[in-house]
Amino acid sequence: MSSELLAHLADVIESRRGADPDKSYVARLFHKGTDAILKKVGEEATETVMAAKDGDAQKIVYEVADLWFHSLVALAQFGLRPEAVLAELARREGLSGLEEFAARKAQQRDAQGV
Numbered sequence: 001m002s003s004e005l006l007a008h009l010a011d012v013i014e015s016r017r018g019a020d021p022d023k024s025y026v027a028r029l030f031h032k033g034t035d036a037i038l039k040k041v042g043e044e045a046t047e048t049v050m051a052a053k054d055g056d057a058q059k060i061v062y063e064v065a066d067l068w069f070h071s072l073v074a075l076a077q078f079g080l081r082p083e084a085v086l087a088e089l090a091r092r093e094g095l096s097g098l099e100e101f102a103a104r105k106a107q108q109r110d111a112q113g114v
């Protein structure tokens with residue numbers, strides 16, 4: 001998932017805070033609270049493992065999408081943004097952050113004349 005899509009989804013999720021729980025799935029989760037959100041993360045993680053055990057590629061992708069989505073809701077519940085997770089992953093790649101990753105990619109594209 002591109003960082004732009006993650007940021008967009010995080011914005012949409014944040015916009016659902018205080019929205020009508022009858023009209024929005026995310027508003028319903030926020031309304032139910034932290035335990036309900038964390039329960040969904042656990043369920044989706046379990047469903048991902050089950051899909052992987054079945055070796056069903058399409059189902060794995062579907063369940064990981066559910067897991068990522070509910071992880072974004074959990075991050076929002078704790079006032080966190082996906083950019084913080086991406087920055088941590090970049091740091092583990094030996095980069096100072098997302099900006100350095102983007103700059104490196106741009107350099108590689110320039111070098112390849114793309």
Ligand SMILES: N=c1c2ncn([C@@H]3O[C@H](COP(=O)(O)OP(=O)(O)OP(=O)(O)O)[C@@H](O)[C@H]3O)c2ncn1[C@@H]1O[C@H](COP(=O)(O)O)[C@@H](O)[C@H]1O
Binds near residue numbers: 026
């Ligand atoms: N990307 C998603 C998304 N991915 C998964 N889900 C929901 O996550 C749930 C997955 O849980 P399950 O597979 O256990 O299915 P379920 O039995 O229906 O779930 P529960 O009702 O038991 O919680 C389903 O209800 C899916 O609809 C999502 N719900 C919303 N979005 C996006 O979030 C944004 C805001 O959505 P609303 O809050 O509904 O406007 C929109 O851009 C949506 O496209």
